[in-house]
Amino acid sequence: MxxxxxxxxxxxxxxxxxxxxxxxxxxxxxxxxxxxxxxxxxxxxxxxxxxxxxxxxxxxxxxxxxxxxxxxxIDPGWFLLAFLLLLLVYRGALSGQVPLYLSNRQTVAALADLLAERGPCRFIDLGAGLGSTAVPLADALPEHHFTGYENAPLTWLAGRLLGLGRPNLDWRWDDLWQARLGDYDVVYAFLSPAPMARLWDKVQAEMKPGSLFVSNSFPVPGATPERIIDVDCVPARPLYCYRR
CATH class of the missing domain: 1.10.8 (Helicase, Ruva Protein; domain 3)
Structure with missing residues (x-):
């Protein structure tokens, strides 16, 4: 506004x-x-x-x-088509102030190291986009299980196609607020500052003791991370790690 x-x-x-x-x-x-x-x-x-x-x-x-x-x-129909395509890709920005962010290779490598330290576990990516995080992690860590939640239809479809043939990857078209976080050992989010306070309430209510919440770039307001992983990339994309 x-x-x-x-x-x-x-x-x-x-x-x-x-x-x-x-x-x-x-x-x-x-x-x-x-x-x-x-x-x-x-x-x-x-x-x-x-x-x-x-x-x-x-x-x-x-x-x-x-x-x-x-x-x-230009014929008005083209504007309608452009709007519909943008809605199919950026639905999260409209409904929850969560734009489409893609995790880079350096972030994926840092997450792979973090997960390797923990050993085999269940990992969920909230707002998984095109699968830029979950798909390469599923390839790098076949002993882990990965789940991606994405609510924008076109990006979900792209991620679904990119993730085919990976038995340790579950790709879901659903709202991230419907995810049952207690079923996972590591919860990862690359969202925006807007939903972080609400998401933290969900994390505290649902995640089991000893599990890990990782936020890319956006810290939880009022909460102190157990660990901050500085990812070697530009712009800076630190990983804020909070243990339950």
Missing amino acids: RQFALQGAAVILVLSLAWPYFGWRAEAMPWLETSLAIGGVALLLATLSRQPWWWRLIHAGFMPLVWATQRLA
Whole structure:
């Protein structure tokens, strides 16, 4: 809502000046120049409010791209198709503020070392995406059992196909909040800061003593991890480990 408000403020500011000026001169509104002006004001507001660099780019380019899209006269059906495809991939971002994050090879290697220390166990990946964590771990540690929970249909399907032929991998299309964490020895999550407090409540209520909860990049607010594994990658992706 903050981003919508910022972009809206830029639109209102520019149009409140442009409309009276061109109306008084009885001239048509130059929409290209107007959209560029809105993008410039939005960039300024985003900079003044100390938005991350990617939000500044989004604000600067949003209205010029709207103008360019309007000029292309694209059939509305294509926008509907794009929306449906995005929903199939990023359903978690819409329903639970959990975007699609893919674990890198360095993180998978660090997790493999951690699991090897524990010996054969049952591992669950909450929000498993395309299987970038569970699939290579299942290959590297055949004596362990892995389960992936993913609720976005298209990413679940991709992960299901990528995970075929692995008897130690169970791939489920379901909401992570429906997972029974007490059935697992290690619970792994690469989500976002938004659900961490709620997830920690679920971890405390369900996970059995001696089990391990591992959060990639996002610590549990108000809880002290037993161990932090610094993964050698850029950007930094520390693993926060909490023992029950």
